[in-house]
Amino acid sequence: FGEDVSDDGEAKEFRELIAEVVEYSGVLLFAGTDTSAVTLEWAMSNLLNNPEVLKKAKAEIDAQVGEERLIDESDIAKLPYL
Structure with a gap:
């Protein structure tokens, strides 16, 4: 995952963010109890951070x-x- 992208700081930061999104999307998919509002709040929190x-x-x-x-x-x- 992301092997063809350079390891400069920005690329590494982006890969880490995507890995986090993938990790949490699996949790949301299988949990099935989180609302769209909670998902949007999580996404906005990550962008703001x-x-x-x-x-x-x-x-x-x-x-x-x-x-x-x-x-x-x-x-x-x-x-x-x-």
């Missing part, structure tokens, strides 16, 4: 979607970082 990741995600959204509208399902393919 990783300001550089949040900054990159926001920059990607602004560049691909713009600031005038909300993200639509059709935008997902244009947001590889997110």
Whole structure:
């Protein structure tokens, strides 16, 4: 997982965040009791605790979607970082 990505600090931080997302998504999948609100709260907490990741995600959204509208399902393919 992530072997083809360089080991610079940013890449390592991103791989660690993705590993955490994968770990917790399995817990949510099998538990089945957490609500969407709890899942969103967890995701937002991770973004707020990783300001550089949040900054990159926001920059990607602004560049691909713009600031005038909300993200639509059709935008997902244009947001590889997110």
